[in-house]
Amino acid sequence: MDDLDIGGRLKQVRERAGLSQRALAKRAGITNSTVSLIEANSTNPSVGALKRILEAIPIGLAEFFALELPEKPTFFYRACDLVEIGKGPISYRQVGRTMAGKRLQMLWECYQPGSDTGRIPLTHEGEECGLVIAGQLEVTVDGARQVLSAGDAYAFESLRPHRFRCIGDVPARVVSACTPASF
Template structure:
């Protein structure tokens, strides 16, 4: 297989994960993205699970609904790298629509990896919003400083410094920092294969 063909296949294989990740950043359900893009929830699910490659028209609708450019989903500029080394002083900030949450990238991007991680800085009284999130995959959170509260599948979990929580994100979930001091955590998102 030529490098070009491998590059094309790599871009196509990463597309579904990028759609799922962008949807998760906004805390949207499949139905919410479907409503905004004019596509069916089933079609979006197939794209995210790599069961279907979208047409350019469908991809343009998804991109517009998510506020992204089409090139975001098919960018081939970064070569496949099986190892990512990120120095503490060189961490990039990750996009999040959640107020009071800052995410510093500590991992490689989805595609060659199944896990994406961030050091999360959570302001006092910040939360994930009024509606629980649901998306494919898993999350693992380790609180390094302060405390956080999660609700997963209707059950509350209070996390203090040193505590961890690992859960499937197909369960409705939300988070908050109900205290008056900032919290800091390592937050891993594991995409489903």
């Protein structure tokens, strides 16, 4: 039970039921401080104590542990937290685990020498932009082609056919953003 956020789960079901900590404690026959300590994950209740608390809400143990808790907001990401969503010679490391409900997607991209997004240009709803950090990236948008180097950037409506290709002997690294999230 240590891996589960029992305190967060209890707080969520208590608030859904419209109960204060004091009201839940009174119904369950325990002290208000006990509910507070459990919700802060400062103490773990026994299974029997948790069952008694949940009966006061009322909710069963199975339903309690099956709850999908909303993800806690994350504001900062270490390099190791970026999620790889690409494969092969092009790496797309996404900021954030999921794009569900998000309007903006940001990526750390790495194109190995000679890699290419494909001979058939990409098209999708939205807008995208990027800043080349290292290497050289050939960007083709709506038939216009440009080789971009470190410090150069691109921005366009994504419905325009576009393609990316790494030229040169070193990987091309790009920080990009698109809206809405399209990967």
